[in-house]
Amino acid sequence: MHILEFEKPIAELEGKIEELRHLSDSGDVNIADEVSKLQAKVDKLLRSTYAKLTPWQKTQVARHPERPHALVYINALIEDFTPLAGDRAFGEDQAIIGGLGRFRGHSVVVIGHEKGHDTESRIRHNFGMAKPEGYRKAIRLMRMADHFQIPVITLVDTAGAYPGIEAEERGQAEAIARSIETCLDIRVPLVSAIIGEGGSGGAIALAAANSVLMLEHAIYSVISPEGCASILWRSGDNAKDAAEQLRLTAQDLHKLGIIDSVVPEPMGGAHRNIDLMFQTLSMSLDSALRDLSGTEGGVLRAWRRDKFLEMGRAGLS
Structure with a gap:
């Protein structure tokens, strides 16, 4: 280990x-x-x-190489998972995995960032950093879920959207904005779980949800500690100081009302007892979906929009 x-x-x-x-x-x-x-x-x-644990230590746990990623959770929690590929505009992006399956006997659409577990798979999945086609695939799947009235579960685990030139040329910012817009527009239950890193717009593109869950030792922030340090101190060596200031831990974000609940991890982190982590997250997702089931689509959408508008108002006050 x-x-x-x-x-x-x-x-x-x-x-x-x-x-x-x-x-x-x-x-x-x-x-x-x-x-x-x-x-x-x-x-x-x-x-x-x-x-x-300090915020910087939690950041290290969230990035632990043996921490379970989206595909591991999907294989454990989703029965009959059928992956769906492509954005129908440019191509396939394996940094975002999505498809149809059954969660505890009910049909769901699942979408998640996948980082990979070894060198080969990490390169194939681009370390979970999606390009525009990844977010456009997510949009396509959310629209499909909305059309067929199927709840959506998203699993967020990314350092941020891919910052390469080709991604910018293909409209990275627009794709992220459209994905956020779609999250706020669909009329089905949308539950998001921050399972590792929730970095910048690349994370919120899948996390503008009715209910946002966050694992105990995950992190969620507008920017990575290293990125923040490079801006404020002109050096990545101050990443530890940046982590302290960013309020990126689940506990801080729950107090601030940014997330809805903290999902306990096994002692020592999710990677130390993956089976127990599966059980705990499964129960938390099920509880969140049950709370939203039976609610009319327009009400779900209004709740979701009001929730994020209120965060903006609180930030301005």
């Missing part, structure tokens, strides 16, 4: 446990009591460490 800097004391204890287990397997030595004591220390240290 990849070890973050602040996790090194925990990793040392876990290493000792593995050594003792290896000794036990290779002979008649019974070290169960010692392993139990060390495991109790690990659990206590893990709990105390993760109870007081």
